[in-house]
Amino acid sequence: MYTENKTSFPDLSETAWDIIVIGAGNAGICAAITAAEAGCSVLVIEAAPKDMRGGNTRHTRNLRAMHDEPTDILTDAYSFEEYFDDLMRVTKGVTNKELAELTLRKSSELTGWLTDRGVRFQPALSGTLNLGRTNAFFLGGGRALLNSLCHHAEKIGIIISYQTPVTELIIEDGFCTAVKLENGQSVSAKNVITTAGGFEANLDWLAEGWGDSAKNFLVRGTPYNKGIILRSLLDGGAQSVGELDQCHAVAIDARAPKYDGGIASRIDGVPFSMVVNKHAERFYDEGEDFWPKRYAIWGRLVAGQPDQIAYSLLDSTGVDRFMPSVFTPIIDDTIEGLADRLGLDPVATRKAVDDFNAACPDGPIDQSILDNKATSGLSPEKTNWAAPIANPPFYGFPLRPGITFTYMGVEVNDRAQILMQDGKPMANLFASGEIMAGNILGQGYLAGIGMTIGAVFGLIAGAEAARTLNSTAQENKQ
Amino acid sequence: MRLVDIAEADAHEETRRIMQICNACRYCEGFCAVFPAMERRRTFTEGDTAYLANLCHNCGACYHACQYAPPHEFGVNVPQTLSERRVETYADYAWPPVMSQAFQKNGFLTTLIVSLVLGLCVAGMLILISPHLFWGIHLGEGAFYTLVPHTVMAGIPLIISAFVLVSFVMGWRGYWHHTGAKWGGMASLLDAMSASASLRNLGGNNAGTNEGCPGPDDRPANARKYYHHLTFYGFMLCFASTSTGTIYHYLLGREAPYGYFSLPVLLGTVGGVILCIGTAGLWYEKQRMDERVKSLKTLGMDYAFIGILFAVSFTGLLLLGVRETSFMGLTLAIHLGFVYGFFLILPFSKFVHGIYRFAALLADANERKQS
Numbered sequence: 028m029y030t031e032n033k034t035s036f037p038d039l040s041e042t043a044w045d046i047i048v049i050g051a052g053n054a055g056i057c058a059a060i061t062a063a064e065a066g067c068s069v070l071v072i073e074a075a076p077k078d079m080r081g082g083n084t085r086h087t088r089n090l091r092a093m094h095d096e097p098t099d100i101l102t103d104a105y106s107f108e109e110y111f112d113d114l115m116r117v118t119k120g121v122t123n124k125e126l127a128e129l130t131l132r133k134s135s136e137l138t139g140w141l142t143d144r145g146v147r148f149q150p151a152l153s154g155t156l157n158l159g160r161t162n163a164f165f166l167g168g169g170r171a172l173l174n175s176l177c178h179h180a181e182k183i184g185i186i187i188s189y190q191t192p193v194t195e196l197i198i199e200d201g202f203c204t205a206v207k208l209e210n211g212q213s214v215s216a217k218n219v220i221t222t223a224g225g226f227e228a229n230l231d232w233l234a235e236g237w238g239d240s241a242k243n244f245l246v247r248g249t250p251y252n253k254g255i256i257l258r259s260l261l262d263g264g265a266q267s268v269g270e271l272d273q274c275h276a277v278a279i280d281a282r283a284p285k286y287d288g289g290i291a292s293r294i295d296g297v298p299f300s301m302v303v304n305k306h307a308e309r310f311y312d313e314g315e316d317f318w319p320k321r322y323a324i325w326g327r328l329v330a331g332q333p334d335q336i337a338y339s340l341l342d343s344t345g346v347d348r349f350m351p352s353v354f355t356p357i358i359d360d361t362i363e364g365l366a367d368r369l370g371l372d373p374v375a376t377r378k379a380v381d382d383f384n385a386a387c388p389d390g391p392i393d394q395s396i397l398d399n400k401a402t403s404g405l406s407p408e409k410t411n412w413a414a415p416i417a418n419p420p421f422y423g424f425p426l427r428p429g430i431t432f433t434y435m436g437v438e439v440n441d442r443a444q445i446l447m448q449d450g451k452p453m454a455n456l457f458a459s460g461e462i463m464a465g466n467i468l469g470q471g472y473l474a475g476i477g478m479t480i481g482a483v484f485g486l487i488a489g490a491e492a493a494r495t496l497n498s499t500a501q502e503n504k505q
Numbered sequence: 506m507r508l509v510d511i512a513e514a515d516a517h518e519e520t521r522r523i524m525q526i527c528n529a530c531r532y533c534e535g536f537c538a539v540f541p542a543m544e545r546r547r548t549f550t551e552g553d554t555a556y557l558a559n560l561c562h563n564c565g566a567c568y569h570a571c572q573y574a575p576p577h578e579f580g581v582n583v584p585q586t587l588s589e590r591r592v593e594t595y596a597d598y599a600w601p602p603v604m605s606q607a608f609q610k611n612g613f614l615t616t617l618i619v620s621l622v623l624g625l626c627v628a629g630m631l632i633l634i635s636p637h638l639f640w641g642i643h644l645g646e647g648a649f650y651t652l653v654p655h656t657v658m659a660g661i662p663l664i665i666s667a668f669v670l671v672s673f674v675m676g677w678r679g680y681w682h683h684t685g686a687k688w689g690g691m692a693s694l695l696d697a698m699s700a701s702a703s704l705r706n707l708g709g710n711n712a713g714t715n716e717g718c719p720g721p722d723d724r725p726a727n728a729r730k731y732y733h734h735l736t737f738y739g740f741m742l743c744f745a746s747t748s749t750g751t752i753y754h755y756l757l758g759r760e761a762p763y764g765y766f767s768l769p770v771l772l773g774t775v776g777g778v779i780l781c782i783g784t785a786g787l788w789y790e791k792q793r794m795d796e797r798v799k800s801l802k803t804l805g806m807d808y809a810f811i812g813i814l815f816a817v818s819f820t821g822l823l824l825l826g827v828r829e830t831s832f833m834g835l836t837l838a839i840h841l842g843f844v845y846g847f848f849l850i851l852p853f854s855k856f857v858h859g860i861y862r863f864a865a866l867l868a869d870a871n872e873r874k875q876s
Contacts, residue, residue: 078576085572088532147725149535150712166710167570168532174569174723284579289572291529291579351547353529 039188039208044070044216046492047206049256051075051187052084053169054460054481054488055222056176059185060144061489062220067496069185070214072206074192074223074251080173082224083248083432083461083477086289087169089162090482091475093135100138100148102160107131110161113473121469129441130467133483138163140486145175162475169478193223193255198263201453217499218492221445222460222485225433226254227274228286233430236272243335245279247429250286257462260437265453266446269434269465275472276326279429280354281336294424295349297325298412299394300339301383302426304332307366307375309383314411316397318349323472326428337426338369340380342418348394356422365421384415432477434465443488457492459484516590520554523581526573533567537706538869539587540567545876555597556684558590559858559865562706564718564729565798575797588800595857597683600675607853612805615854619813619846626842630834639834647760652834655754658841665848672852673860680864689871696870701863704730721793729790735783736814742776743818762828774825780818784811810855817843 048059051073063069073080093110094101110131114122138148147166151159158164165172177187196219197205203219226232228250233241261267283292298318303309311328315321329337346356359365366376386402392412393400401410437445437458444452445463460481467480524543527533534540539561546553565584568574573581596608607614631639634652643651649658680686700706707730708715720726750769753759763770788811791799820840827836850856 076576078574145724147710147714147716164535166535167566168530168572170572171532171566171570178722178724287572287577289530290532291526291573293529347547351525351528353526355525 038212039070039072039186039191039214040212042068042070044068044214045496046070046218046220046489047072047214047216048220048222049193049206050082050222050224050460051080051173051177051189052082052222052224052460052481053087053172053176053478054485055220056081056173056180057482057485058220058222058457058459058489058492060176060180060183061486062493063180063183063185065490065493065497067493070216071180071185071187072191072193072208072214073187073189075189075249077189079249079251080177080187080189081170081249082252084169084173084481086248086287086431087165087172087475087478088290089158089164089475090137090478091134091162091473092137092479093131095135097151098138100151100163102151105161110134113161114467114476117471117473118469119471121471123466126439126441127467129487130480130483133486134479136486137479137482141172141176141482144179146172147175158474192251193259196221196256196259196263196456198259198453198456201264201447201451201456203263203453203456217496218455218457220443220457220459220488220492221256221260221437221462222458222481222488223256224249224252224254224461225274225436226257227252227430227433229253232258233274233433236270237330240330240335243427244276244330245281245283245288245292245427245429246286247277247279247283247288247292247431248286252432252461254433257436260445260456260458260462263453264447265456266438266448266450268436268438268463269469271435273434273465273470274326275323275431275434276330276428277322277431278325278329278337278426280352281425281427282354283427283429288429291353292429293322294339294352294426295322296339296341296346296352296424297322299345299348299392299414300341300424301380301409301416302337302339303371303376303379304337305334305371307371307379309379309405309407309409310337312407312410314401314409314413316411319474325426326430329426330428335428338371339424339426340365340376340416341422341424342416343420343422344418345414345416346422352424354424356424358420358422360419360421362416362421365423369423369425380416383409384417387413387415432461432464434468434470436461436463436465439463439466439484441487442491443484444491455495457488459488516558516586516593517551517554519586520558520590521549523583523586524549524554524557526579526581527583530573532572533570533583535711536566536570536709537562537564537711538700538866539583539706541711542869542872545872552684554590555594555680556686556865556868558587558594559680559861560706560869561587561591562704562718562862563588563798564707564709565723565795566709566718568795568798569719569723582797584798585800588803591858591861592800592803592806594680594861598676598679598861599853600672600679604672604853608806610805611803611854612807612809615806615809615813615850618850619816619843622846622849623839623842626845627835627838630838634834640831641834642829642831643833644829646762648828648833649761649837652837653841655760659751659754661845662848665845669848669851673857676852676857677860677864680861684865684868686864686868687871689867689874693867693870693874697863697866700866700870701859704733707733719795720790721795723795728786729794732783732786732790735779736787737783739776739778739780739783739818740814742772743780743821744776746770746773746776765825770825773821777818777822777825781815781822784815784818787811788815806855813843813847813850813854817847 045067048055048071149164192209195207205213205215279292363373366373402413443457445456464480573579596605599605709718716725717727824836
């Protein structure tokens with residue numbers, strides 16, 4: 028966790044806020060701006076210091092947006108039908124179709140809405156992951172998006188209080204009467220919008236779904252998502268959605284930081300390598316499909332191996348086939364030497380590599396296609412890009428499961444209201460972002476959809492929270 | 506895990522460490538030329554880091570956008586690190602090589618040299634010129650030369666300029682060879698000239714939308730770019746003024762001071778005013794800049810150079826104002842002192858950023874064409 032000298036807080040509890048937003052990420056600030064633009068007084072409370080604000084938004088880069096024709100930031104077209112098919116494919120149908128349709132349709136408004144509030148996008152690009160058609164890239168990434176949004180929010184009078192962790196929501200019969208802060212204060216508002224993320228940084232909670240192996244997970248995402256708000260909501264009677272052990276887990280460099288490693292901890296070399304566990308045994312087809320389609324299953328695969336560790340082994344030909352990694356690979360001139368450096372048994376590793384090399388087909392591989400250069404006689408086989416690990420020096424990357432975010436959250440309706448276990452909406456509690464993304468993304472992953480869900484439901488939550496207040500005010504007048 | 510302990514790393518090593526992180530992230534590739542240039546490499550030699558450092562315009566956009574900036578344990582600070590690497594390269598390519606030392610405590614040294622030259626100039630003229638001439642009122646053509654013969658007044662900077670030119674050429678050569686830069690033909694030259702003239706890398710967006718780079722409140726702003734434009738174009742106008750003056754002197758046989766509405770004086774006046782505003786603005790912007798983006802190791806050099814440039818243009822305007830009074834002699838001495846001092850420190854001052862920046866832009870233009 029990051030520590031900074033705590034500044035003295037103004038007494039937030041003295042003000043009667045219309046709306047409190049918990050969490051200053053994409054979802055929270057979108058909700059806050061929408062509510063403030065509708066005339067509400069809005070307080071945003073954020074656990075992190077300003078430099079680390081915004082949860083996992085810091086680590087994002089784009090959002091996935093439906094569009095019928097090319098725009099200056101998106102190429103070609105991405106129809107509702109295609110988007111919906113993509114979502115169905117990755118979630119295998121584990122989604123609330125009504126909310127999914129709402130999200131996808133409303134995603135077409137997002138780039139315009141954000142641009143009008145100071146967010147800058149990159150022009151349609153053909154670079155990373157070839158997502159220029161489906162995804163709009165923030166110029167400078169998620170932190171830059173957040174800088175623009177927070178600046179706009181403060182300009183229109185929204186108060187953002189940093190380093191203000193919440194300990195508990197006081198909920199009585201679905202009505203949030205107070206938000207307890209770690210500094211001892213208690214704040215309250217007519218409506219509360221929760222956008223405080225999941226619980227990926229809470230290893231004890233992860234262990235409830237994963238057992239002891241969770242202690243060996245690295246958390247790629249923010250260290251601030253400890254699930255305090257989610258726990259409070261569930262304890263207060265909210266209906267949960269999504270499975271406890273569902274999370275976005277990729278294989279990352281084992282030398283990455285315990286928390287907050289983000290995108291740079293990624294390893295792209297798996298398809299051009301052989302991957303072994305700590306006993307120098309292969310355990311999965313490294314060449315099953317293109318890496319962008321497979322990287323999100325490898326966290327789970329490594330998590331299933333003894334001590335939750337694996338090693339990607341390459342030779343000097345293979346190592347140039349993918350994006351450079353943030354950590355310099357471990358290098359040696361011999362397989363035995365490399366095994367020794369990695370902490371693998373040299374004899375067993377030598378044999379595994381020899382067996383692998385003997386099973387490889389002849390001829391060069393073609394990484395631009397699924398080239399069907401498959402091994403024969405191994406279990407499991409490597410079905411594409413199988414090439415012997417023969418040209419020294421040899422390279423190794425240690426791999427660990429890296430958790431980006433969790434899926435279990437609270438159930439919401441199409442007005443972003445949190446639902447109780449009896450199916451009725453809570454009186455004054457709304458949700459957006461990772462804390463409710465599981466309604467739409469029940470499992471699997473589609474690049475950039477997290478930001479889309481956060482922004483769409485942020486706009487809905489902000490508008491609905493403001494609308495209920497305004498209609499109450501209208502009624503009182505009459 | 507720290508890849509390298511920052512405190513012990515030299516600027517090249519720290520640049521290499523950071524570029525390895527940036528190259529695995531690449532979120533900043535839309536801001537300026539530095540990141541696409543980085544993406545064309547997998548490893549970073551000393552020549553590579555020298556090239557990237559000189560391509561950087563130190564705007565800070567990437568710092569404010571960086572998910573790995575302090576307090577993150579990766580501690581990525583691209584603008585500050587590249588500033589420090591940049592001043593290392595100024596020292597590496599300085600000619601004569603002994604002058605590498607000049608980039609240690611550069612602010613102090615350049616200020617000292619200019620002060621000494623200023624002192625020498627004023628004292629020399631006070632001693633050598635009889636008081637009734639020095640404090641007299643001189644009007645009309647040749648007025649300046651009643652105090653200092655033209656041969657001396659123009660000869661001194663001519664000799665200094667010859668040395669400065671050799672020093673620049675040798676510095677360029679050193680840079681060009683060390684970074685492995687390649688000449689990309691006229692198209693690259695034109696592209697680099699356009700990048701320099703427009704400062705498009707301070708536009709904050711490779712798409713050319715030109716919203717600007719983060720100002721003190723990390724919102725896009727163009728103030729620093731515009732002040733640099735004023736400084737650069739003001740300087741060029743002053744240069745044009747001197748050149749036309751030289752033509753007047755030798756080809757037309759007319760001697761300074763020239764009339765207020767003559768070409769050399771018009772160019773010099775407009776240029777001087779613009780240069781004063783530009784340098785004052787750059788000073789102001791430098792002060793306002795986010796502390797975390799600035800490098801303490803280069804601030805002295807930056808302020809000293811901006812200050813001296815301001816003094817040169819301001820005393821020039823002052824001379825124009827008092828040239829028909831008895832303060833002409835003293836003001837001329839002060840102005841000449843600043844001008845001579847300024848010329849003398851050119852190759853060992855912030856001025857060289859223009860040389861290496863242009864070389865980097867030239868190499869970049871060629872690389873982009875190739876890729």
